[in-house]
Amino acid sequence: MFPPFRYFKPKRIEEVTAFLAEHGESARILAGGTDLLVGMRRGEFTPDVLIDIKGIPELQNLSADNGTLPIGAAVSVNDLLDSAEVAALFPILIQTALRMASHQIRNRATVVGNLCNASPAADMGAALLALGARVTIASPRSRRVLPLGEFFTGVKKSALGRDEWVISVEADTPPPGSRMGFLKQARVRGPDLSTVNCAAVLLPDGALTLVLGAVAETPVVVTGCGSDKGNGIADRVREAIAPIDDVRGSAEYRMDLACLMTRRMVEKLTADSRRG
Amino acid sequence: MDSHTIEFEINGKRASLEVVSHRTLLQVLREDLHLSGTKEGCGEGECGACTVLVDGRSVTACLTLAVEVDGCSVRTIEGESEGPDLSPLQEAFVKNHALQCGFCTPGMIMSARALLERNPSPTEDQIKEAIAGNLCRCTGYRPIIQAIREAAARRKDQSAKG
Ligand SMILES: Cc1cc2nc3c(=O)[nH]c(=O)nc-3n(C[C@H](O)[C@H](O)[C@H](O)COP(=O)(O)OP(=O)(O)OC[C@H]3O[C@@H](n4cnc5c(N)ncnc54)[C@H](O)[C@@H]3O)c2cc1C
Ligand code: FES
Ligand code: FES
Numbered sequence: 001m002f003p004p005f006r007y008f009k010p011k012r013i014e015e016v017t018a019f020l021a022e023h024g025e026s027a028r029i030l031a032g033g034t035d036l037l038v039g040m041r042r043g044e045f046t047p048d049v050l051i052d053i054k055g056i057p058e059l060q061n062l063s064a065d066n067g068t069l070p071i072g073a074a075v076s077v078n079d080l081l082d083s084a085e086v087a088a089l090f091p092i093l094i095q096t097a098l099r100m101a102s103h104q105i106r107n108r109a110t111v112v113g114n115l116c117n118a119s120p121a122a123d124m125g126a127a128l129l130a131l132g133a134r135v136t137i138a139s140p141r142s143r144r145v146l147p148l149g150e151f152f153t154g155v156k157k158s159a160l161g162r163d164e165w166v167i168s169v170e171a172d173t174p175p176p177g178s179r180m181g182f183l184k185q186a187r188v189r190g191p192d193l194s195t196v197n198c199a200a201v202l203l204p205d206g207a208l209t210l211v212l213g214a215v216a217e218t219p220v221v222v223t224g225c226g227s228d229k230g231n232g233i234a235d236r237v238r239e240a241i242a243p244i245d246d247v248r249g250s251a252e253y254r255m256d257l258a259c260l261m262t263r264r265m266v267e268k269l270t271a272d273s274r275r276g
Numbered sequence: 277m278d279s280h281t282i283e284f285e286i287n288g289k290r291a292s293l294e295v296v297s298h299r300t301l302l303q304v305l306r307e308d309l310h311l312s313g314t315k316e317g318c319g320e321g322e323c324g325a326c327t328v329l330v331d332g333r334s335v336t337a338c339l340t341l342a343v344e345v346d347g348c349s350v351r352t353i354e355g356e357s358e359g360p361d362l363s364p365l366q367e368a369f370v371k372n373h374a375l376q377c378g379f380c381t382p383g384m385i386m387s388a389r390a391l392l393e394r395n396p397s398p399t400e401d402q403i404k405e406a407i408a409g410n411l412c413r414c415t416g417y418r419p420i421i422q423a424i425r426e427a428a429a430r431r432k433d434q435s436a437k438g
Contacts, residue, residue, distance in 0.1 A: 001298075001299075001300065001303065001319070002298040002299075002300075003298065004277050004278065004296070004297070004298050005278070005297055005298055006278040006297060007278060007280065007297035007341065007343050009343075030341075033339050033340065033341070034321055034339055037300075037339045037341075038320050038321060038339065041319060041320065050297070050341075052343075052344065054344075078333075101321075101409070102324065102408050102409020102410075103334060103387065103390070103391075103405070103406055103408070103409055104321075104324060104327050104334040104335050104336050104387065104409050105321050105336065105339075105409060107333045107334060107335050108335055108336075108339065108340070190408045190409075191322075191408055191409055
């Protein structure tokens with residue numbers, strides 16, 4: 001079914017980096033495989049080498065430290081759902097995880113894999129962008145930290161160089177009194193990719209970060225929302241996004257959905273904060 | 277061709293097997309181990325017909341490489357009943373007419389088993405959530421949900437009796 005490839009399962013971060021440096025483009029990282037193996041089955045990728053990163057203990061890291069939550073590259077979406085700490089500090093990530101795929105896919109799918117696949121519809125991509133998250137990238141030269149906003153560069157394209165890979169994604173705990181939410185519209189109520197998704201964080205000082213997904217080549221941070229939560233925000237959304245037609249919906253439908261979901265999100269977050 | 281020797285447990289028995297890297301767990305279960313209860317529907321993670329448990333967690337065997345289960349414990353529908361008797365889940369499926377063609381059933385039962393192991397008293401919504409990744413094209417979901425509810429109740433009775 002798949003063309004032959006070699007499989008490595010290193011135990012250390014440095015080994016992954018060395019394998020990538022040695023094999024370059026012909027190697028691929030295997031996390032949960034829920035995007036990679038589907039793509040390989042369809043002939044979209046034909047790697048000679050797969051590097052399974054699930055045997056590296058540090059990549060399972062998921063414990064908040066000093067107000068920052070690191071999510072290691074081997075942490076699955078269901079690991080996130082099982083974490084009481086994530087539920088307490090980042091309800092937006094729980095809301096997002098619950099709307100992703102099915103239970104059996106979430107047991108394998110990693111949060112970082114969702115980012116690295118760089119789909120415009122990536123649900124964790126939208127939620128983590130709204131949180132202002134950063135990725136830590138390893139390469140033979142050094143480690144670098146990149147804001148997620150600079151990580152997505154196009155449809156299935158990221159800022160990773162050919163010998164670079166992601167060790168973790170980090171998000172800072174929003175200040176007390178912040179509100180956050182994730183909304184997703186798909187074709188069916190069960191597992192499906194987003195036709196449009198919307199993630200937002202509202203800080204206690206009124207500043208709003210709004211992200212819309214599946215409406216442009218990458219998830220979009222709608223800038224200039226400031227604390228304007230009135231009608232002006234729909235104009236901002238229309239300017240910021242460039243949806244296309246595909247099997248999940250037409251461009252026109254997506255434009256309307258994006259504006260509607262933005263309005264619902266603002267209502268939800270401001271109602272939450274009125275309730276205190 | 278790149279191959280690896282994997283040691284794992286299959287339905288409670290230890291096994292050691294030489295597998296080539298690019299074969300899926302689904303292929304190895306069905307073709308090498310002749311455990312053909314696990315089905316292939318879509319091959320892309322969408323239908324759940326290939327659902328098996330790896331270390332107690334449900335996964336789609338079509339999107340899992342066989343080499344990845346080295347050191348793990350794998351459970352398939354063939355390991356569901358112990359001895360000649362059907363398991364409470366299997367019995368409840370029969371009693372509630374929760375299958376017609378039966379193609380989705382092994383995957384449904386594995387998802388249900390994973391659910392009952394992590395949550396012995398699921399609500400109806402939790403049952404629906406747990407089988408959302410398992411498609412049934414002929415029976416309809418109502419009898420399946422009812423069967424899982426009944427099996428949960430029976431498992432609880434049994435463990436209360438000890
Ligand atoms: C049935 C089904 C339903 C789905 N539903 C949803 C959904 O509702 N929402 C959604 O957003 N997605 C969905 N997906 C897509 C997919 O499950 C997610 O994107 C998932 O999070 C990918 O993670 P993974 O660990 O499986 O990645 P993999 O498939 O292992 O990897 C994805 C890509 O990223 C690369 N990669 C992985 N980890 C790293 C790393 N650390 N550094 C560098 N590169 C890396 C891989 O080489 C590959 O190219 C669905 C998929 C299926 C099959
Ligand atoms: S065959 Fe694996 S999910 Fe359909
Ligand atoms: S019984 Fe036929 S698909 Fe479910």
